[in-house]
Amino acid sequence: MSLVRLRDVSVDFPIYQGGSRSLKKALLATSTRGNLASDGLDRITVRALREISLELVNGDRLALIGANGAGKTTLLKVLAGVYEPSQGTITAFGKVSSLLDINVGLEIDATGYENIIMRGMFMGIRPREMRRMAGGIAEFTELGHYLDMPVRTYSAGMMVRLSFAISTCVRPEILIMDEWLSAGDAQFLGKAQRRIEGFVRESSILVLASHSMELVEEWCNRGILLEHGRIAAMGPVSEVVAAYRRLVESGSAAVAPAAAA
Amino acid sequence: MALALGDLAEGLRRSWLWAALAQQDLRLRYRGSVLGPFWQTLTTAVMIAGMGFIYSKLFRIRVDSYLPMLALGLIFWMFVSALVTESCTTFTAVQGIIQQVKLPFSVHVYRLLYRNLLTLAHNFLIVPVVLLIFPQPIQFWRLLELVPALALILVNGAWLAILLGMISARFRDVPPIVASVVQVVFFVTPVMWPLAALGAAARWVELNPLFAMIDVLRAPLLGVSQAPYSWTILIGMTVLGCATAFAFFARFRHRLAFWV
Numbered sequence: 001m002s003l004v005r006l007r008d009v010s011v012d013f014p015i016y017q018g019g020s021r022s023l024k025k026a027l028l029a030t031s032t033r034g035n036l037a038s039d040g041l042d043r044i045t046v047r048a049l050r051e052i053s054l055e056l057v058n059g060d061r062l063a064l065i066g067a068n069g070a071g072k073t074t075l076l077k078v079l080a081g082v083y084e085p086s087q088g089t090i091t092a093f094g095k096v097s098s099l100l101d102i103n104v105g106l107e108i109d110a111t112g113y114e115n116i117i118m119r120g121m122f123m124g125i126r127p128r129e130m131r132r133m134a135g136g137i138a139e140f141t142e143l144g145h146y147l148d149m150p151v152r153t154y155s156a157g158m159m160v161r162l163s164f165a166i167s168t169c170v171r172p173e174i175l176i177m178d179e180w181l182s183a184g185d186a187q188f189l190g191k192a193q194r195r196i197e198g199f200v201r202e203s204s205i206l207v208l209a210s211h212s213m214e215l216v217e218e219w220c221n222r223g224i225l226l227e228h229g230r231i232a233a234m235g236p237v238s239e240v241v242a243a244y245r246r247l248v249e250s251g252s253a254a255v256a257p258a259a260a261a
Numbered sequence: 262m263a264l265a266l267g268d269l270a271e272g273l274r275r276s277w278l279w280a281a282l283a284q285q286d287l288r289l290r291y292r293g294s295v296l297g298p299f300w301q302t303l304t305t306a307v308m309i310a311g312m313g314f315i316y317s318k319l320f321r322i323r324v325d326s327y328l329p330m331l332a333l334g335l336i337f338w339m340f341v342s343a344l345v346t347e348s349c350t351t352f353t354a355v356q357g358i359i360q361q362v363k364l365p366f367s368v369h370v371y372r373l374l375y376r377n378l379l380t381l382a383h384n385f386l387i388v389p390v391v392l393l394i395f396p397q398p399i400q401f402w403r404l405l406e407l408v409p410a411l412a413l414i415l416v417n418g419a420w421l422a423i424l425l426g427m428i429s430a431r432f433r434d435v436p437p438i439v440a441s442v443v444q445v446v447f448f449v450t451p452v453m454w455p456l457a458a459l460g461a462a463a464r465w466v467e468l469n470p471l472f473a474m475i476d477v478l479r480a481p482l483l484g485v486s487q488a489p490y491s492w493t494i495l496i497g498m499t500v501l502g503c504a505t506a507f508a509f510f511a512r513f514r515h516r517l518a519f520w521v
Contacts, residue, residue, distance in 0.1 A: 081363035082361065083518050121278050
């Protein structure tokens, strides 16, 4: 049984280095979709998420879509328990496995195998147990002898394979993924999708942020469109994707999604 | 408050995690060298031998009393100064992990302490050799003092890692400042030169907290008594430091993920 419930969650991002003028200027000038405000100490705060309420239950595959800076990654980090909300509450039952950034958490000087053991430890799996599962992980990645080489020699797609295989080696109850997944090739994406479908059938929750509408429509059944840190649309994935396309066409999404995907 | 305590306890419970990570740190640091972490031991040994003979001539001190003092001083200095400087990167060095998985923050603190303890253990191999070649009037029961001394220093390392680690994550110019201060302190700390050489001015030098840390470890191994205030300074520093760091941790722990 897994469940995630967010009630009126807001996240304020303090930009401390904003004290320097140039960055402040830069921030205000860019097309950041968050809402800039100054707090009492003249620090810039970005309200990255505003009053987000949502509930996810077994079998939900949620897509997060929206322009760059709409709050997708922040919401993923709140769901992963990395960021504590500034306001509101989050309740989550279930073992969370998060894949937020490919390079992050990979020790690039260590070999693929060493990284399997290390990433496993961060997921709470002891080295002995992880060594037992290493064979299966290696097989899934299809990286072969590359696993004995330092990760710094890997291509982005190879890192995706490795990270994905490790993070999904034990069935996660709540799997949280950011958009980098698209670095994998078509064959791997198909394989990854089958694995995730297996999990979701066994009542896991998937939350995926992506700019690729094809990927989102194929992988997810529900969707949330984020705009300026707010939920602009929520519902079946096809409806939300349509809402996003209308938004892009009307030109109010300043950042073209194609460029970012 | 309870959450901060919980973090510290939960981190302790994951000893298998930080112990393995600390070992991995050392393995990666010395990857590709035949000697592994013993490379560090060899470097320290060569430095002690070289400096021991030359500086004993410069200071006109007999090498059999100068070299053991220098050896122990340097080994313990490397330990405590690394605790201070590495404190600054407790959290920023593992930014990727903090941003990706929810873990007790204290795991990173314990990892740092254990890594430095392992490094000290490697360097410490030099000590019995030096003491065999240049025997000192050691009273063996006094070696027991090493236990509370090391324990207190590790506790100090813990609060430093929490406090400096958090401050450095928030203000990025802190680590270079700390590094420069530590470098300057090295020259005013009796590591390379004997305290007695200062005469009456020695009592000011004795107030240096880093000297207090080195002194409580070094004195029993040289068979001399500690400077009068070393234990007091160390204990006082532990109490004050822990209180400050804990208050800070309890207050700002939830912001740390945004700082790194």
